[in-house]
Amino acid sequence: MANKVEIVSREVVKPSCPTSQDLSIYKLSFLDQFAPAAYMPLLLFYPVDGDYNDSKVENKSQVLKTTLSETLSLFYPFAGRVKDNSIIEYNNDIGIEYLEAQVDCHLSQILKKPDPDLLKQFLPVEVESSRAGVGPLLLVQASFFECGGLAIGISVSHKIGDASTVNTFIKAWSAIALRLEDEAMKPQYVLSSLYPPVNFPIKVPPMELGKSKTATRRYVFNSSNIIELRSIVASAALQQPTRVEAVLALIWKCATTASRINLGCSTRPSLMSQMVNIRKRVIPPLPNNSVGNLLGNFIAQEEENEIELQSLVVKLRKGLEDYSNFEVKKLQEGDAFVSISEAFKKIDDLLKNCEKDFYNCTSWCRFSFYHADFGWGRPKWVSISSLRIKNTIILMDTRDSNGIEAWLTLSEEDMALVEKNEELLAFATLNPSIY
Incomplete structure (x- = not known):
C-alpha cells in the first residue's frame, strides 16, 4: 500500500x-x-x-x-x-x-x-x-x-x-x-x-551497514505458543527457561540454519550477543529511573553440527549467569573501564570475522510502553520499524504482555529461508494484523 x-x-x-x-x-x-x-x-x-x-x-x-x-x-x-x-x-x-x-x-x-x-x-x-x-x-x-x-x-x-x-x-x-x-x-x-567519563578517544564498533541488503520481518509469538515452546526447550539442565530465552533460542537456530545453507557449510560457529540491563544486578541496585546507558552484554556461542534448542537455551542462561556473577562485579571493583573496553574490542573483532555468524539481541520486554496514555487511552500497538543493521533481533511485548513480537533483521538471502522455516512458523505468525 x-x-x-x-x-x-x-x-x-x-x-x-x-x-x-x-x-x-x-x-x-x-x-x-x-x-x-x-x-x-x-x-x-x-x-x-x-x-x-x-x-x-x-x-x-x-x-x-x-x-x-x-x-x-x-x-x-x-x-x-x-x-x-x-x-x-x-x-x-x-x-x-x-x-x-x-x-x-x-x-x-x-x-x-x-x-x-x-x-x-x-x-x-x-x-x-x-x-x-x-x-x-x-x-x-x-x-x-x-x-x-x-x-x-x-x-x-x-x-x-x-x-x-x-x-x-x-x-x-x-x-x-x-x-x-x-x-x-x-x-x-x-x-x-x-562511571565518570574518560579523557581519551573511545572507539565504538561501527554498525554493519551497506555490506549486504537487509530485510526486516515481524514475528508474533502468542502466549499459548510460548508456553508450548518453553516446554519443548526445557531440560534437566534448565527446567524453567524464560519466554525470552525460548523465543530467542528458536530464532537463533533458524537464522544460523539459513546462514549455513546459503554458505554451503554444515558447521560454522554462531554467536549470540544479548544486551543486559544491569540496574538491578549491581549492588546496591540502582533505581529503574536511572538515566543513561546501564547496559552490558554477554555472548553465547554454538559450534555444533546439529543445533539443539535445549542446548541453546542452556547456553543463553549460562551466559547471563556468568555475566551477572563475574562481569557485573568488575563494574564495581575499579576495573570497570577495562572490562567494558575489552568487551567492545571483542565485539569489534567478531564483526570483522567472516568465519563466524554474529547476532545481536535486545529485549524490550517488561517495559510499560503500552501504558502510555496521554489522555486518549492506551496505544493500540507499540512497534519499531525496519532496520539496516544486519543480524539484529529486538523483542517486545504484545499488548496483553504475555506474547512477544520479534523484529528480525537479516540479509535478504538468509531471510528468504527463515520466512519458510516450518519450525519457526509452528510457533510464530509472520506479521499478523493488529486487529
Whole structure:
C-alpha cells in the first residue's frame, strides 16, 4: 500500500522552565561514551477516540507539545547536544525537534498489515542517522491520519540512554499529560558519578551497514505458543527457561540454519550477543529511573553440527549467569573501564570475522510502553520499524504482555529461508494484523 506522509510543521520545543546555569553541562558516563551514535525508534499508535474533527487534532497536538515541554524540564539533558563524546551542553536556545505530519489514509490500513519499511515514515529521523551523535538527542513526530488516528514516533539518541531510559521518559511524559504525581517517574542522574567519563578517544564498533541488503520481518509469538515452546526447550539442565530465552533460542537456530545453507557449510560457529540491563544486578541496585546507558552484554556461542534448542537455551542462561556473577562485579571493583573496553574490542573483532555468524539481541520486554496514555487511552500497538543493521533481533511485548513480537533483521538471502522455516512458523505468525 502506497500512502503519503506529509510533514506540515517542524518546530523546536524547549523545557518549560529554564535550566539553571549549574546544570548547563551534563557529563556522560563512560558507558554512555561507548554507546553507538544511533537513534532508538519507538512508535505508538492510537485509534481515533469518538468522532473526528479538526479541533481534536489541534488539541492533541497542543497537549503533546505542552506536556513534552514540561517533561523536558525534568529530563533537561535531552534538550542539549553532545560535545566531544564526553559532555552534553545545554542552554536555553537549544531544545528538541517536534514534527507534525498528515497521512492520507486511515490508521486501520496501517494496522491491518503493518509494513516494517513503511513504518519508517512515522519516525522523525532514521535509526542510523549520524545526527544522533551531534544533533538533537530527542525528536518526536505526531502523524495524524484521515480518520483522526494518531501515531507518535519517538527517536532518542543512544548517547543519552538505553531503552529503560526511554521507558522512564515515556512514563513521565504520559503521567504529566494526565496530571499524575509520581516520584518514581522522575529521572535519577547517577551514572556519571559512578562511571565518570574518560579523557581519551573511545572507539565504538561501527554498525554493519551497506555490506549486504537487509530485510526486516515481524514475528508474533502468542502466549499459548510460548508456553508450548518453553516446554519443548526445557531440560534437566534448565527446567524453567524464560519466554525470552525460548523465543530467542528458536530464532537463533533458524537464522544460523539459513546462514549455513546459503554458505554451503554444515558447521560454522554462531554467536549470540544479548544486551543486559544491569540496574538491578549491581549492588546496591540502582533505581529503574536511572538515566543513561546501564547496559552490558554477554555472548553465547554454538559450534555444533546439529543445533539443539535445549542446548541453546542452556547456553543463553549460562551466559547471563556468568555475566551477572563475574562481569557485573568488575563494574564495581575499579576495573570497570577495562572490562567494558575489552568487551567492545571483542565485539569489534567478531564483526570483522567472516568465519563466524554474529547476532545481536535486545529485549524490550517488561517495559510499560503500552501504558502510555496521554489522555486518549492506551496505544493500540507499540512497534519499531525496519532496520539496516544486519543480524539484529529486538523483542517486545504484545499488548496483553504475555506474547512477544520479534523484529528480525537479516540479509535478504538468509531471510528468504527463515520466512519458510516450518519450525519457526509452528510457533510464530509472520506479521499478523493488529486487529
